[in-house]
Amino acid sequence: MLNYIKYILVLGVLFSTMAIQAQNNSSKFSDADIEALIDKMTIEEKAGQMTQVTIDMILKEESSTEIDEEKLRFAIKDMQVGSILNVKWHAYDLKTWDKVLTAIQDVATKETRLSVPILYGIDAIHGANYTQNSTLFPHNIGMAAARDRALVKEGAAITAKEVRASGHRWNFDPTLGVGRQPLWSRFEETFGEDTYLASEMGAEVIKGYEEKGLDHHEAVASCMKHFIGYSNPRSGKDRTPAYMTDRELREHYLPTFQAAVDAGTSTVMINSGELDGMPVHASKYLLTDVLRGELGFKGMVVSDWEDVIRLKLRAHIAETHKEAVRLAVEAGLDMSMVPLDYSFRNHLIELVKEGSISEERLDQSVRRILVLKRNLGLFDNPYTEEEARKNFNLPNYTEVALTAAQHSMTLLKNEDNVLPLKEGQKILLAGPAANEFTCLHSSWSFNWQGDGAEYYPKGTETIYDAMKERFGADNVSCASTNKFEDAKNTDVAQLNKMATDADVIVLCLGEKAYAESPGVINDLMLDKEQLDLAEAAIATGKTVIYVMVQGRPRVISTIEAGAKGILQAYRPSSRGADAIVSVLSGDFNPSGKLPFTYHRNTGDIVLYDHKFAETFTELAPGEIGGSGFNPQWQFGHGLSYTSFDYGKMQVDKTTFSGEEKVTVTVNVTNTGDRDGHHAVELYSRDDYASVSPCVKRLRAFDKKMIKAGATETFSFTIDADDLSFINFDSKRVTEKGTFKLFIDDQWTSIRYE
Numbered sequence: 001m002l003n004y005i006k007y008i009l010v011l012g013v014l015f016s017t018m019a020i021q022a023q024n025n026s027s028k029f030s031d032a033d034i035e036a037l038i039d040k041m042t043i044e045e046k047a048g049q050m051t052q053v054t055i056d057m058i059l060k061e062e063s064s065t066e067i068d069e070e071k072l073r074f075a076i077k078d079m080q081v082g083s084i085l086n087v088k089w090h091a092y093d094l095k096t097w098d099k100v101l102t103a104i105q106d107v108a109t110k111e112t113r114l115s116v117p118i119l120y121g122i123d124a125i126h127g128a129n130y131t132q133n134s135t136l137f138p139h140n141i142g143m144a145a146a147r148d149r150a151l152v153k154e155g156a157a158i159t160a161k162e163v164r165a166s167g168h169r170w171n172f173d174p175t176l177g178v179g180r181q182p183l184w185s186r187f188e189e190t191f192g193e194d195t196y197l198a199s200e201m202g203a204e205v206i207k208g209y210e211e212k213g214l215d216h217h218e219a220v221a222s223c224m225k226h227f228i229g230y231s232n233p234r235s236g237k238d239r240t241p242a243y244m245t246d247r248e249l250r251e252h253y254l255p256t257f258q259a260a261v262d263a264g265t266s267t268v269m270i271n272s273g274e275l276d277g278m279p280v281h282a283s284k285y286l287l288t289d290v291l292r293g294e295l296g297f298k299g300m301v302v303s304d305w306e307d308v309i310r311l312k313l314r315a316h317i318a319e320t321h322k323e324a325v326r327l328a329v330e331a332g333l334d335m336s337m338v339p340l341d342y343s344f345r346n347h348l349i350e351l352v353k354e355g356s357i358s359e360e361r362l363d364q365s366v367r368r369i370l371v372l373k374r375n376l377g378l379f380d381n382p383y384t385e386e387e388a389r390k391n392f393n394l395p396n397y398t399e400v401a402l403t404a405a406q407h408s409m410t411l412l413k414n415e416d417n418v419l420p421l422k423e424g425q426k427i428l429l430a431g432p433a434a435n436e437f438t439c440l441h442s443s444w445s446f447n448w449q450g451d452g453a454e455y456y457p458k459g460t461e462t463i464y465d466a467m468k469e470r471f472g473a474d475n476v477s478c479a480s481t482n483k484f485e486d487a488k489n490t491d492v493a494q495l496n497k498m499a500t501d502a503d504v505i506v507l508c509l510g511e512k513a514y515a516e517s518p519g520v521i522n523d524l525m526l527d528k529e530q531l532d533l534a535e536a537a538i539a540t541g542k543t544v545i546y547v548m549v550q551g552r553p554r555v556i557s558t559i560e561a562g563a564k565g566i567l568q569a570y571r572p573s574s575r576g577a578d579a580i581v582s583v584l585s586g587d588f589n590p591s592g593k594l595p596f597t598y599h600r601n602t603g604d605i606v607l608y609d610h611k612f613a614e615t616f617t618e619l620a621p622g623e624i625g626g627s628g629f630n631p632q633w634q635f636g637h638g639l640s641y642t643s644f645d646y647g648k649m650q651v652d653k654t655t656f657s658g659e660e661k662v663t664v665t666v667n668v669t670n671t672g673d674r675d676g677h678h679a680v681e682l683y684s685r686d687d688y689a690s691v692s693p694c695v696k697r698l699r700a701f702d703k704k705m706i707k708a709g710a711t712e713t714f715s716f717t718i719d720a721d722d723l724s725f726i727n728f729d730s731k732r733v734t735e736k737g738t739f740k741l742f743i744d745d746q747w748t749s750i751r752y753e
């Protein structure tokens, strides 16, 4: 009887997984074929499918692209690996990808017993960054500032085309950790500090990658990452522990992943770090109960780099590597990015043979992997598809990259309308970001760190290049070299000398290119050399403007007052220099809005959706003082060259209950003399709740072009769910009572009965 029940349960799980994953798929390889294949597989072949190694494992020692035939056959024929990832050192051209991938699939499909194709995984984080001459879009932090869902989706769809044209069908993107720790070196990969904004944008990325169906030559499988809690390490350092309650996790970090599951993501990558002392790679609660049970995820789970091994090496929760493998597989891992040896596979085989892991458990994972391969069309044609090749580097891609970068530009300050720059002004460019383009792109740009200028497309422009083109070489001088960290870039004496002829000094400040842990900093304050340079520029008495090229909000409170104009440019990428210059010149009217709180002090990291009590300072019993909430700039801040007037905010009802919806409407008029895009945001506050409420939370946003003199209506519909929160039982609830709704500087009250 027990066996019978088990059989029914297994069948149930199997069919529900397949029914969902096989949707809209044209592959000739059926569900029955997958089952037949699993039946034929040995334990070794199954463990191999669950193993992913990096490309170094099949390349000649000192070569970045040349296949070592012996190593290749060892990996695929002897070790039976199911997946390979990555590049060695830098992006490859299309021909090289073709050569490498053809060699891999030839061995997998023609020289192995079961002819299972290899699933190749690649990081294409803001474009097909590991293929030479691809188009790179602003990093997510800038895309979030653009507040434009369609643009985010369009960028992702182009990325999918270029990735597939390169022969890849699985992209380790998007990053869905919410950026609530500004020190974190992967902040630029996030959509900023707000959970709703990040959920909306993340879902658009998934749709852009997958909506056409995985077997379509313009789609790729997405990989939501890193599940979960990676983005808020307590120390701010990359891959270090996070401490958050289950409630906090569900309030701020889980919704982005839920939105991605709902949008149809196929795979997930696990957070390398630990939550409350539990490394996520070993957490059955998170990887099975929450991810599959609650979020309803049906796809495939891959580890991050070496993270199974690190359960022993770093987390010290497993005494041996073998025990680490057991913990991770039992927790819910389907594929291990091992990636530099075959230990995972070998330990897994031992574990199954000795009975510590059941073969059925392997079948579950292998089934998910094979279903993904089938859905991607790999069983029908594992090679780069001819139709896909045509989609590389099409002329409109860079136009979209320019539009995206322009929409991300966030004008933080514009005293006395110092911007746009006036024609004929003598402009001095200075600072480390003025004449260097890798900082405009940063992580995951033609190499991992994005710092290899030699791998970028010929003609990639610096801000200086674009300024000369726009204002004429006679009007623009530059004090900077093409190395971000060159001491000359912060040479005060040189700046003083060159400034004598200038009307305006444009200081291009910020951060060099970096990715992951090499981007760790100990201080959110901008580097001293750059602060000194800014002080010197201010002391010249000339008009000073800052362009901030950075992945996170580096504190500039000591030099803020001295600048008349400040433009936040994030990591605008391929067309970044043009986008920056189009805003400085006024050719493009900026409309970006900060997707994070721009902090004023490194010791005052209070987010926009803080609790009331976070901004009180009790000076003496009963005496409240302090500076309150006092960031440099608020989440949502961003100026335009035109002005917008808000009409009265209207709600269609002031009391609602059950499933009822409330519609909030506002008219916005462009009262200036130039056209401009404008994003309107709706926030809410729960006046009293059983968990102390946030002072406000973003609930809806929309962006429209408003012509000079024209009025546009923005309308938002919200329901009780939009006003919900996670209570102390870890349940999402909306409690009865009054709520405030905010648009711009207006508010109104509504009551939920």
Ligand code: BGC
Pocket: 086, 123, 172, 225, 304, 305, 516
């Ligand atoms: C990163 C992942 C990435 C993986 C493969 C890891 O170091 O954390 O985001 O997908 O490497 O390159």
